[in-house]
Every structure is written in C-alpha cells, then in structure tokens.
Amino acid sequence: MYGTRLRGLALTTFAVLTLTLVAVLFWAPNDATEGFLQKIFYVHVPLAIITLSGFIAAGVMAIQHLRTRDARWDVRSYVAIHISLIFGVGVLITGSIWAKGAWGHWWVWDEPTLVSFLLVMLLYATYQPLRFAIEDPERQARAASVFAITAGVFVPVCFTIVRLSTAYVHPRTLDNISGNLPGRMQVVFWMSIASISLLWLLLWRYEMASKHAFAQLRKLRMLLSEDDEDAGPIRRSAAPTMTSVGR
Amino acid sequence: MSTLRDGAGERTEAPAAASALRAPPSFRSVVAALLRKELLVELRTFESIPAMSLFSVTTYVLFHFGIQQDTVKGPLASGVLWVTLLFASVLGINRLFVADAEQGGFDGFLLSPADRSALLFAKALALFIYRVVLELVAVPAFALLLLGSSLAAAMPGLLVVLALGNLGVAAIGTLVGALAVRTRARDLLGPMLSLPLLVPVVIGCALSTTPLFSVPAGGLPLRWLLTLGLYDLVFAVIAFALFDFLLED
Numbered sequence: 001m002y003g004t005r006l007r008g009l010a011l012t013t014f015a016v017l018t019l020t021l022v023a024v025l026f027w028a029p030n031d032a033t034e035g036f037l038q039k040i041f042y043v044h045v046p047l048a049i050i051t052l053s054g055f056i057a058a059g060v061m062a063i064q065h066l067r068t069r070d071a072r073w074d075v076r077s078y079v080a081i082h083i084s085l086i087f088g089v090g091v092l093i094t095g096s097i098w099a100k101g102a103w104g105h106w107w108v109w110d111e112p113t114l115v116s117f118l119l120v121m122l123l124y125a126t127y128q129p130l131r132f133a134i135e136d137p138e139r140q141a142r143a144a145s146v147f148a149i150t151a152g153v154f155v156p157v158c159f160t161i162v163r164l165s166t167a168y169v170h171p172r173t174l175d176n177i178s179g180n181l182p183g184r185m186q187v188v189f190w191m192s193i194a195s196i197s198l199l200w201l202l203l204w205r206y207e208m209a210s211k212h213a214f215a216q217l218r219k220l221r222m223l224l225s226e227d228d229e230d231a232g233p234i235r236r237s238a239a240p241t242m243t244s245v246g247r
Numbered sequence: 248m249s250t251l252r253d254g255a256g257e258r259t260e261a262p263a264a265a266s267a268l269r270a271p272p273s274f275r276s277v278v279a280a281l282l283r284k285e286l287l288v289e290l291r292t293f294e295s296i297p298a299m300s301l302f303s304v305t306t307y308v309l310f311h312f313g314i315q316q317d318t319v320k321g322p323l324a325s326g327v328l329w330v331t332l333l334f335a336s337v338l339g340i341n342r343l344f345v346a347d348a349e350q351g352g353f354d355g356f357l358l359s360p361a362d363r364s365a366l367l368f369a370k371a372l373a374l375f376i377y378r379v380v381l382e383l384v385a386v387p388a389f390a391l392l393l394l395g396s397s398l399a400a401a402m403p404g405l406l407v408v409l410a411l412g413n414l415g416v417a418a419i420g421t422l423v424g425a426l427a428v429r430t431r432a433r434d435l436l437g438p439m440l441s442l443p444l445l446v447p448v449v450i451g452c453a454l455s456t457t458p459l460f461s462v463p464a465g466g467l468p469l470r471w472l473l474t475l476g477l478y479d480l481v482f483a484v485i486a487f488a489l490f491d492f493l494l495e496d
Contacts, residue, residue, distance in 0.1 A: 126439045126443075129432070133430035133433075139429065143493065150482075153482075162447070164474060
C-alpha cells in the first residue's frame with residue numbers, strides 16, 4: 001500500500017519538472033513590461049494554488065477522520081498540511097521577490113491575495129503548536145481535525161472577504177486566465193501547475209511511506225524485544241505516528 | 248426515584264412519572280440552565296467581565312499615547328475601537344471553558360443526557376452577553392476618551408455592527424475556546440488560534456463603521472454588513488458541526 005510505485009512517480013515528477021523548467025526559461029516569451037522577472041510567475045502562482053488546494057484537501061481528509069475514526073486519515077491530513085506549509089513559505093518568498101521587482105516593495109498591503117495568504121499562513125502556523133500541546137494521541141488527532149476543517153473553510157472565505165475589501169491590483173490568475181495570457185504562456189503555466197502538483201503529491205506520498213516504514217520498524221523491534229523500552233522512546237513531537245494504526 | 252418522591256400512596260402514578268423523568272430535557276431548557284449556571288458563576292467570581300472592561304479602558308489610554316492623538320476619527324477611530332474590543336474579547340475567550348475543564352464541568356455535562364450542542368449554544372450566548380456588557384463600558388469610554396465625532400449620530404448604525412461583530416466573536420470564540428482549553432499552553436493557543444480567524448470580523452466591522460466615525464458622517468455600507476453576516480453564519484455552522492468532537496473523551 002505505502003511506497004509502491006513511488007519510483008515511477010518520482011521519475012515522472014522529475015521529467016515533468018525538468019521539461020517545465022526548460023519551457024519556462026527558453027520557450028515561454030518574455031513579458032513585454034516586466035521582462036525576465038515575470039517568469040517567477042510560473043513558480044509563484046502554481047505554488048500558491050497547490051498550497052491552498054493542499055490545505056483544503058487536508059480539511060477533507062480531516063472530515064474523513066472524524067467520520068470514520070480511522071487514525072490513518074489524521075496522518076494523511078497532517079502530512080498534507082505539513083507539506084503545504086513548506087510550499088507556503090516558498091509562496092511568500094517568491095511573492096516578495098516578485099513584488100520587490102515589479103512594484104518596488106517587499107510587501108504591499110493593498111494586495112488582497114497577498115494579505116489573505118499571509119492570514120492563512122498565520123492560522124496554519126498554529127497547527128503544529130496545537131498538536132504539540134495535547135498529549136493524549138486520540139484527543140490530539142480529534143482537535144487537529146477540528147482545526148483542519150475550520151481552517152480549510154477559512155481559506156476560501158478569507159480570500160473572498162479580503163479580496164472584497166481592497167482595490168484590485170494583483171492579476172486575477174484563474175478568473176480570466178484565457179483573457180490575459182497569450183497562448184504559449186498559458187501552455188507553460190498549465191505545465192507548471194502540473195509539475196508542482198506532481199511534486200506535492202510525490203512529497204506527500206514519500207512522507208506517508210516514511211511514516212509507515214517507521215511504524216512497521218518500531219513494531220518489529222517491539223516484537224523482537226518483547227519490551228517497550230528497547231524499541232526506543234517515541235520522540236515528543238507534534239507529528240502523529242502510525243504506531244496506533246498497526247498496519 | 249419517583250416512588251421515593253411521591254410516597255407509597257401514589258404508586259399507581261409511578262410508571263407515568265418515571266417515564267416523564269426519564270424523558271430527556273428539552274434542548275431549550277438545557278441551554279437555559281447552562282446559561283444560568285454560566286452567568287451565576289460569572290456573577291460570583293467576576294472572572295471575565297471586569298477584566299475585559301478594564302482592559303479596554305487601559306488600551307484606549309495606551310492608544311492615546313501610542314498614536315499620540317487626543318481624538319480619532321474615520322478609519323483610525325474604527326481601528327482603535329475594533330482592535331480594542333477584539334483583544335478584550337480574547338481575554339474572555341481564554342477563560343470561557345477553564346472552570347469546566349478544571350473543576351469537572353465537562354464530565355458532569357457529559358454524564359447528563361443533554362444534547363452536547365446545548366453547551367455550545369449556552370457558551371456562545373454567554374460570550375455574546377459578556378461582549379454586550381463589555382461594550383456597555385468600552386463604547387462610552389471610547390466616545391469620552393478618544394472619539395472626535397459624535398457618538399449619538401453613529402449609534403443606530405454602530406449597534407447593528409456591534410451585534411454582528413458579537414455574533415462572529417461568539418461563534419468563533421466558543422469553538423476556539425473549546426479547542427484550546429484542554430491543551431498545555433491554552434493561554435497561548437487561544438489568542439494564536441482566534442486572532443487569525445477573527446481578522447475578517449475586524450475587517451468587516453472596521454470598514455462598516457469607518458463612514459459612521461468620519462466627520463461628514465456617511466451611511467452604513469450594506470455590502471459589509473452582508474459580508475459580516477455571512478462570515479458569522481459560516482462559522483456558526485462550522486462550530487455547530489464540530490463542537491461535539493471536542494467534548495469526546
């Protein structure tokens with residue numbers, strides 16, 4: 001179940017990423033006003049879209065966890081939020097670089113998309129501290145799922161509200177994508193969406209496989225030693241382990 | 248039970264009385280009882296409301312020195328009022344479930360046959376009432392200490408926005424309070440979780456009241472009231488759907 005076909009996925013991701021990079025650098029036309037700088041768009045925007053989709057997916061996995069009480073869904077939701085958080089830091093950094101280059105400031109407040117993304121990141125930054133502060137694993141998992149669902153709903157709602165509150169400056173990416181992107185740029189944009197999605201999926205599956213392998217190893221050690229202590233203590237961590245799942 | 252209470256002579260009525268006793272109490276009566284308990288505890292201990300009110304007045308003084316102005320109007324007035332009310336509310340949110348977690352209130356409630364959502368409703372109502380009492384102190388104090396425009400003229404619109412803001416804080420505060428209370432670092436997690444979730448409420452409230460506090464006073468922007476109302480509704484539904492899972496043990 002875990003770790004199968006990972007090599008195929010890894011090779012595909014690597015191939016698509018390389019192809020996209022080449023297309024971004026050599027095939028996509030330079031932007032008329034921003035020039036080469038505009039190419040950061042192919043990293044920044046897909047990263048942002050995948051990050052937010054990952055948060056929403058984590059909310060759906062959390063719903064599954066509360067419905068089925070299967071701890072594996074909690075682990076899936078945790079890993080999804082974990083990877084989206086890392087991607088999100090990338091979004092903030094690439095966004096700042098782009099803003100500095102295009103508008104001359106590292107941070108621009110009249111940017112609804114920027115501001116709501118920061119709000120979402122600030123909220124999700126409390127996910128791990130929340131888990132860390134609850135000792136009982138089952139209660140931790142339930143609280144984490146409640147958080148993941150609430151925050152998953154917050155993502156689209158927050159974007160709508162912040163966007164309503166400010167004047168438009170930021171290019172509306174998905175609204176009028178066919179309108180403001182010439183053909184070749186559009187193809188490259190969808191290629192980068194595909195490659196970043198694949199990268200997210202690959203990392204998610206790697207992390208799940210690693211968690212599963214860790215749990216299996218621990219179980220084998222415990223079987224061999226017939227003594228809990230020899231398996232080594234579980235580090236105190238915000239991450240759920242699969243030991244209670246016992247697959 | 249019923250035989251004990253009714254005495255031996257009335258044993259014929261016992262089965263009916265027993266089934267009446269066994270029928271679960273109505274949702275409304277449970278909420279009323281819980282709310283009564285909540286307010287009684289607050290009246291006896293004065294744990295939340297005095298702290299929240301005092302905090303708001305002190306914050307105005309801090310704002311006066313921080314922004315170095317004697318009076319504020321327009322967006323600045325809106326911002327000072329709503330940020331102060333928000334931070335004062337966070338104090339109440341942090342205390343909301345502490346007595347239940349520490350003194351067995353959760354266990355007692357879970358042992359009773361009452362619907363668990365009743366606790367959410369009662370706590371949210373209590374938080375709403377705390378906010379109203381807080382505003383009874385904080386809004387006049389704001390007008391007295393800082394506001395540069397007329398409060399009387401802004402009052403009708405302000406009441407609507409206050410009510411919508413209270414709803415949002417009550418819904419989100421109750422959910423976050425229940426989420427944070429049984430963690431090790433609840434005093435830290437409460438604000439960390441509730442502040443980002445309440446930013447849209449502050450956006451909506453502040454933008455709604457900016458015209459009211461401007462010097463040629465404007466009307467209430469309906470779009471913002473609608474947005475605020477929708478946000479309140481969404482999170483009230485979320486709190487209602489998820490609260491049960493936080494009570495399980």
